[in-house]
Amino acid sequence: MVSDTNPDPTLYMDYNATTPLAAEVKADIADSLHRHWANPSSTHPPGRSARRVLEEARSHVAAAIGAQPEHVIFTSGGTEANNMVVRGSLEFYRATGRRGTPHLIISDTEHDAVEAPVADLQRRRLCSVTRLPCRAGGRVSVSELRAALSPDTCLVSVMHANNETGVVNDIEAIGRALSESPHRQHIWFHTDSAQTVGKLSVDVGRLGVDFLTVVGHKLYGPRIAALWASALGLTRGADGSACITLLRGGGQEGGVRPGTEITPLVRGLGTACRLVQQGLERDRQHMERLRNLLERRLLETGVAESINLRDSPRLPNTCSAVLSGRRSGREVLLRCRRLLASVGSACHETPVASAGDCETASTVVTGAREPRAETQKTSGDVGSEGVSAGLCGAPDGARGVGGLSGVLLRSGVSPKDARRTVRLSLGRTSSEQDVLDAVEDLRQALREAGEEQEDAA
Ligand SMILES: Cc1ncc(COP(=O)(O)O)c(C=O)c1O
Numbered sequence: 359m360v361s362d363t364n365p366d367p368t369l370y371m372d373y374n375a376t377t378p379l380a381a382e383v384k385a386d387i388a389d390s391l392h393r394h395w396a397n398p399s400s401t402h403p404p405g406r407s408a409r410r411v412l413e414e415a416r417s418h419v420a421a422a423i424g425a426q427p428e429h430v431i432f433t434s435g436g437t438e439a440n441n442m443v444v445r446g447s448l449e450f451y452r453a454t455g456r457r458g459t460p461h462l463i464i465s466d467t468e469h470d471a472v473e474a475p476v477a478d479l480q481r482r483r484l485c486s487v488t489r490l491p492c493r494a495g496g497r498v499s500v501s502e503l504r505a506a507l508s509p510d511t512c513l514v515s516v517m518h519a520n521n522e523t524g525v526v527n528d529i530e531a532i533g534r535a536l537s538e539s540p541h542r543q544h545i546w547f548h549t550d551s552a553q554t555v556g557k558l559s560v561d562v563g564r565l566g567v568d569f570l571t572v573v574g575h576k577l578y579g580p581r582i583a584a585l586w587a588s589a590l591g592l593t594r595g596a597d598g599s600a601c602i603t604l605l606r607g608g609g610q611e612g613g614v615r616p617g618t619e620i621t622p623l624v625r626g627l628g629t630a631c632r633l634v635q636q637g638l639e640r641d642r643q644h645m646e647r648l649r650n651l652l653e654r655r656l657l658e659t660g661v662a663e664s665i666n667l668r669d670s671p672r673l674p675n676t677c678s679a680v681l682s683g684r685r686s687g688r689e690v691l692l693r694c695r696r697l698l699a700s701v702g703s704a705c706h707e708t709p710v711a712s713a714g715d716c717e718t719a720s721t722v723v724t725g726a727r728e729p730r731a732e733t734q735k736t737s738g739d740v741g742s743e744g745v746s747a748g749l750c751g752a753p754d755g756a757r758g759v760g761g762l763s764g765v766l767l768r769s770g771v772s773p774k775d776a777r778r779t780v781r782l783s784l785g786r787t788s789s790e791q792d793v794l795d796a797v798e799d800l801r802q803a804l805r806e807a808g809e810e811q812e813d814a815a
Contacts, residue, residue: 399610419628425570463511518560652782656797659797663681664680696795
């Protein structure tokens with residue numbers, strides 16, 4: 359089910375890519391488009407009214423992550439928020455009086471909104487980078503992270519949960535490890551929480567982070583985002599501006615992120631955060647029950663051969679399933695009548711008719727280049743390491759390797775399984791019937807593709 363008002367015949371199971379706007383969010387945005395059009399920085403009554411709306415939204419965002427409202431900064435999206443942290447970390451390095459080469463640590467399964475700006479800085483030889491391998495269950499190892507720290511480390515960025523596999527990193531344990539480091543005050547700790555706010559309990563204090571990214575369109579809100587920053591995260595550089603400031607302009611958002619705020623969308627983000635916080639435990643249990651049912655049915659019916667990373671801590675709504683047979687996940691999904699989902703091995707540029715090419719390409723390329731797994735510091739040109747031609751990925755970002763999902767490969771999934779993987783992500787309005795219908799749709803699609811399943815039930 360897509361929304362309360364849309365009797366859509368499709369079966370939407372792509373909530374990790376984006377979520378529909380909640381009815382209350384839509385109503386609040388529409389109301390503010392009419393009523394709160396004034397500039398929130400204006401001091402006249404309509405401006406002050408827009409300002410109140412903005413600040414109320416800020417407190418809803420803050421409450422959803424256990425934070426103080428003053429440290430919540432509205433941004434255009436998760437991509438901007440993550441770029442602010444990554445690029446700002448080089449300013450932070452200088453602001454802390456260090457004069458060598460800044461060192462950044464990220465996981466090797468980060469979303470492109472972290473991976474790409476890091477790769478850009480690395481390519482321009484502005485920093486060295488350690489990408490921590492996630493081969494063991496799709497997660498960062500805390501001891502490997504500890505071993506990677508150096509006096510030049512200025513940023514550790516590890517996503518809270520992966521959008522493709524749903525695997526949840528132990529951010530709290532990483533936070534504890536960092537707090538034991540003598541260099542803690544010289545290290546920014548960021549987590550991209552795009553996939554966890556609204557699905558898991560998120561609390562910045564408990565996680566021990568300096569930055570946390572909240573993305574509206576993953577939690578039934580609009581396509582804007584918020585970045586929460588600790589006092590350390592708001593460190594100022596030599597010119598007096600916050601190290602995370604990317605754009606230069608007016609004094610909005612405490613001078614950290616200039617540009618007149620889009621009051622109606624900010625209000626929508628606040629409402630969305632309030633709603634997910636209110637319904638968190640109910641929604642979490644509901645999605646987990648359905649996800650477990652989905653995985654059981656996929657395996658019982660023989661539609662899926664296995665579930666990727668099932669033994670790792672995972673988001674309650676995400677199922678990364680390896681389909682039975684020889685067909686690629688993409689090919690099977692395209693044959694589905696109602697189901698809308700993503701593949702872990704999306705190859706947008708390979709037509710389905712030549713899906714075999716995808717396999718050939720992946721065999722060649724992955725044979726030539728192992729999934730990225732270095733723990734060594736590398737600096738300068740990433741060469742063929744980070745970016746390849748013909749990038750493939752889920753719509754919500756995933757560097758592909760030869761038509762296969764780099765995230766899956768680097769999480770320890772074999773190329774054969776990665777090719778047959780589909781990602782089914784559920785939402786708070788998904789129903790049991792949706793789950794049963796989705797499995798049936800996949801079963802039909804496999805049958806039409808000439809794949810017979812043995813019913814294991
Ligand atoms: C984990 C993660 N980080 C960041 C983003 C990017 O957010 P946005 O689309 O708001 O730029 C997404 C969404 O695609 C995501 O899933």
